[in-house]
Amino acid sequence: MIFSNQVRAFVCALLVATLTGCPGSKPQQSTGTVRVVWPKDPESLCPVTLPNSYAVQSINLLYQGLLAIDAASRSRVPCLAEAMPRETRDDSLTYLQYRLNPAATWDNGKPVLASDVAFTLKAHFAPGIPNEGQRAIIDFIQDIRLDAKDPRAFTLVCRGHAATHAINSGEFSVLPEYLLDPTGVLRAVPVRSFTRPVPNLEQLPAVLAFQKAFNEASRWRDPQQLRGSGPYELVSWNNGQQLTLARKAHWWGSQQSHPVFEANPSRIEFHIVPNAATAILALRRGELDVYPMISGPDFARLQQSADSTRFRFYSPPSFRVVVMETNTQHPKLRNALVRQAMGHLIDVDQLVRAVTFGRGRRTTGIINPLERWAYNDSLPLRSYAPARAAELLQQAGWQRRADGWHLPGQAQPVSLRVAYGAGERTYETIALLFQQAARQIGLEVALAPTEGGLLSEQRRNGEFELALRTLYGNPFFYDLRPLLHSDFVGEHGANRTRFSNRRADQLMESIVATGDSTSQARQLRQLQALLYDQAPYLPLFFEPFRVVVGKRLDNARPTGLEPGFAVGSLRAAAEAGGR
Known part of the structure; x- marks a missing residue:
């Protein structure tokens, strides 16, 4: 079990709180807008730094990992990867052979390639970037070997032997190199130089240039920069007020069959409401649809209130302590x-x-x-x-x-x-x-x-x-x-x-x-x-999740993993059988 804290989602991360939850849709439902209340702002949507759990929730809708967590079976399943990695070992190393799903593309229509995975690893290990949380999860990865004949194939070279190497190896969001390193400044620096740092690595001009650009706070609030392979894109973000995502008109995962690819809401609005009383009033007025992690007393009072029949109440046990x-x-x-x-x-x-x-x-x-x-x-x-x-x-x-x-x-x-x-x-x-x-x-x-x-x-x-x-x-x-x-x-x-x-x-x-x-x-x-x-x-103590959902929606898929429900699965109650 990897645990992560509120500031660094991982393990720890870990981790999390499925950091690479890989939501999606098949087929896409016309749920319309889903409005979710958050008590605080996500601070940044950088998939490497992961400042808090609210950032993680958004990032999981924008980006995807090699693998995803299927909450129903409590197992890892392929996401960006075409299949689970094939594992081989020698005396001191483990080799994980991957191939990316041929259907997986970025928003510019270009395929997700092994070179994107290599770039992502460099970002997770680069000095001068607050990436210690994510780096701790995948610190066993020493290098990546790209297949000269197949741009989608690669092998992760891992230190030692561990039963967790295969599942942990998919525990990061894959980033688009074309957006985050458009001039390819890091291409000349191999992954192994980051995982086993060479002397004065942080002083290399290429590393310094990348570090400066990557750490620019405005980049991780910019809808033009925050474009992953996930089903949603950032529409707007008013700090401390509202963050809005919209489902992409053309998304590669819409034709995938596994439930982890559900992305039913056409629009998701995260409303930042620090005051619990204000949030509950908005929920009762129908101005909000979902209140996750509502306090225990407020959850109980709402359940016992006269208008409780207007809501669905979920309280699955969690793995948050x-x-x-x-x-x-x-x-x-x-x-x-x-x-x-x-x-x-x-x-x-x-x-x-x-x-x-x-x-x-x-x-x-x-x-x-x-x-x-x-x-x-x-x-x-x-x-x-x-x-x-x-x-x-x-x-x-x-x-x-x-x-x-x-x-x-x-x-x-x-x-x-x-x-x-x-x-x-x-x-x-x-x-x-x-x-x-x-x-x-x-x-x-x-x-x-x-x-x-x-x-x-x-x-x-x-x-x-x-x-x-x-x-x-x-x-x-x-x-x-x-x-x-x-x-x-x-x-x-x-x-x-x-x-x-x-x-x-x-x-x-x-x-x-x-x-x-x-x-x-x-x-x-x-x-x-x-x-x-x-x-x-x-x-x-382990705190249970407490999620309240307005009855116009159903299919919340309550789970013990963060944040206690699957926002991408929500759909209009009539579509879910009117339960």
Whole structure:
């Protein structure tokens, strides 16, 4: 299972929250306009940086990956690829042979080629681009070999052997080289120079020129630049108000037969409405059609209201887990006993009632308890016990005095800082309850609601102590290295906790490498036990999706994957049988 956070959708990504969801249509239905409410702006539609989950939702409608996730079968299926990759191995490398679907084209009518995949890999590995989230997912790819006789065929050369290589290899949106590198400045620089960087790679004129152009923020808001192989195109984007997509008149995937190619709405409007009361009023007035991730209390109240018969309510279990992230290298939090103590200051049962209206699922780790084959159910749920937290702090060497807690040799009392996204109601509730519990034992806690982009930068630079976030996952594979492996610590890695443990590294590497499910399950349980003691993350609960859809629409296809429904599948209720 790869998890990703709200700022970087991946794994981690991961990942996500199907980053390359590959929606489409067959045949295209005349659903008309579908209006979806979002609480915040997507910030950017760059398919490499993926600033938040709302950006991911839009990007999945504009771009496609080699593979897609079929939620019904919980498996990967070909998307831009003609078929699943053919895998061969030698002593230390894995080779994945792909061929692109001959029908796949860009908006200019030109075919999607292997050279586009090579360009895409360079963008995902290029220095100077905030691509660490996506790069972490596909870091095993070392090179690409293009077929001299077939411009649609290529082979990915991958480091080592892992059961997840094949499915992870399709986990990125393929980009059009003709639009993003029209003069071919990167063509002379091979992919292997990016995956195993040559000295001073970032100073090469070609790399500098590409980096400057790619990082231009306006590019990722421009309808003329945001043109992928997906079924929709960007019509307009009014920052903080509305983002509008329209279905392409001529799209290559419209003749594909698999359900992942559904693209029924002719137009999708994402309305940014930060205020929940305003969004619910617009939903009731019929000004909005879909409200995904509505709060637990609001979901329950709407279900019990007099006009509930006008809506369809979906609440599938999700793979998104709310956690408290700890900076394990911060002097205050280096001791695992201190991190464990933080877990005893969070009343998770109260949170589940308050935040999810009792629909959340408590957990001891970042693997969903519903995945019984992998979840370590022998570990006890961490109790809400402020007195126990105080005992653990004392065992860690902290000293309690009249003015608060002190680290050994420190004259000033300790104050902890909890950062979270400004305006995030769930995180605000958790932070306030945590602060109140800490006060009971004389521990000062400062709350730091922070703008999303700034918080991402602070976490990337290790400039935080505790942070509240949500990890997004899926049930297809369990590669936790980007989140927790020591190789991913640092500015260019995705291990924000800066957790480093040799035994954990060995387990994560072995879990990915083994093809034996029994061995994988055993090692996953061992890893969960180790992480439970070390507590780089304090997992709180898995939050279910909550989606409300106006009854004029149907075929939402509720799923445990982000964002809990399939917007491309929505169609007028009469077309869906009037259910």
